Ligand SMILES: Nc1ncnc2c1ncn2[C@@H]1O[C@H](COP(=O)(O)OP(=O)(O)O)[C@@H](O)[C@H]1O
């Protein structure tokens with residue numbers, strides 16, 4: 001257990017030592033989105049009746065930041081350790097593969113949640129979304145960051161170079177987040193894109209998360225819960241299986 | 252030297268007392284280990300058994316498979332075939348138990364730039380499940396002359412200093428089995444000496460040592476047994492003494508009162524007047540040389556035996572120079 005705790009400590013310590021990049025930068029990015037989109041669109045869009053567009057944006061931006069940062073944390077930590085070679089110290093130690101997994105994912109979740117809270121606090125200055133069902137907010141925040149933390153472990157194991165990881169981020173994570181309804185309700189999309197969005201797991205995470213704030217959503221939060229938990233479970237099992245086999249870590 | 256032999260005896264005796272029926276598992280047991288990288292058979296059926304308390308050298312030219320073998324022992328690579336165990340723990344099936352008793356100094360220099368030397372060693376202790384390890388960490392740092400750099404960030408250390416930390420990291424959990432993969436490559440004389448003193452002390456205390464090095468004098472001076480690897484196969488495995496005497500034979504310098512009998516001419520390596528240097532395949536051959544001289548009635552005025560060094564053995568077995 002102490003091995004796990006030490007690895008978790010190392011992963012968390014790594015984040016805080018460069019807290020400026022890892023926490024403040026994503027908060028600033030989210031604020032810029034908020035500023036620009038709310039300024040441009042606030043007069044034209046009312047997604048849910050009685051919900052101001054700026055307030056509507058906040059949960060989506062929070063979740064987007066959480067997902068991206070949870071992913072970035074485990075994936076970049078792994079690839080850095082692989083490229084600099086210091087992953088050897090973890091590989092030589094009697095750390096079980098599931099302890100390895102748990103440490104990387106928990107550290108990612110922590111970073112995701114802290115960034116999410118940071119975005120929320122900073123955004124309060126612009127608008128104050130209600131907090132209808134805090135339990136749903138917490139559940140989706142935890143599940144979403146765990147899911148992307150696991151995906152980050154898989155991507156970090158798979159990638160051999162930084163640009164492969166950047167490709168993963170730019171061609172998979174970014175499109176999925178942008179097309180998940182961060183900036184709009186999918187009901188405002190043409191039918192084809194609406195259908196397509198239903199295949200995007202990130203859509204369910206954001207929709208369920210938003211339900212916690214406003215008490216309204218595009219689809220039932222229970223459906224979102226099922227899809228999100230299913231994806232998280234699938235990615236957890238995948239990364240555990242890869243770690244157990246030593247995929248690209250133990251040659 | 253005498254002290255060392257005596258202490259080694261003490262280790263052996265204490266072992267046999269604790270284990271009168273010879274049930275102690277070998278420190279390292281490798282059976283038919285195979286590892287292929289693409290087209291290349293890096294290890295081709297390696298067998299190696301090292302008993303507890305031994306100090307064994309693993310030698311071989313670059314690319315022979317030494318690091319691959321060590322990686323298999325450490326679980327850094329997985330074998331295609333064969334069984335490997337550390338103190339009886341299978342390195343694949345019982346990986347946690349086997350890693351707990353093994354300390355590996357990797358060949359490649361690696362470090363975590365986020366930490367100081369002391370933080371690095373504390374963290375590594377934590378990875379091995381050790382909570383309060385500062386007393387031992389301080390001792391290891393003292394032996395490796397790292398105390399002055401304890402609170403320096405890893406990034407700021409020179410290459411030699413980083414190498415010392417790498418050794419220290421392998422020792423944080425006082426592993427009974429210690430494997431060093433070229434720990435002295437590109438390292439100053441000072442560290443080499445302090446490192447060997449420390450490693451010898453650990454060996455005297457009962458730790459088993461497996462060492463790869465490019466410096467044959469080191470292996471010759473330190474190791475009681477030597478394994479030679481070539482193209483992924485063990486080509487020699489014997490005590491250092493046997494390797495030196497049996498395989499390379501010996502050299503005799505003779506000062507004679509007369510001429511060397513013709514029968515002995517093929518052995519001559521060097522001659523100045525009545526000084527001869529003969530190379531003999533084995534020590535036993537010395538007997539026939541003396542018999543030959545007696546029969547010819549040539550008196551021996553002086554005789555000195557010269558041992559061949561490991562470099563010669565190495566050349567013979569591996570067929571090229573080390574570097
Ligand atoms: N991860 C790897 N992928 C491909 N080939 C490798 C890998 N590791 C080692 N090899 C090859 O295996 C052979 C043995 O290498 P190694 O064990 O490092 O030799 P040594 O340590 O004796 O110099 C070399 O030819 C090396 O190129």
Ligand SMILES: [Mg+2]
Nearest residue numbers: 317318319358
């Ligand atoms: Mg090597």
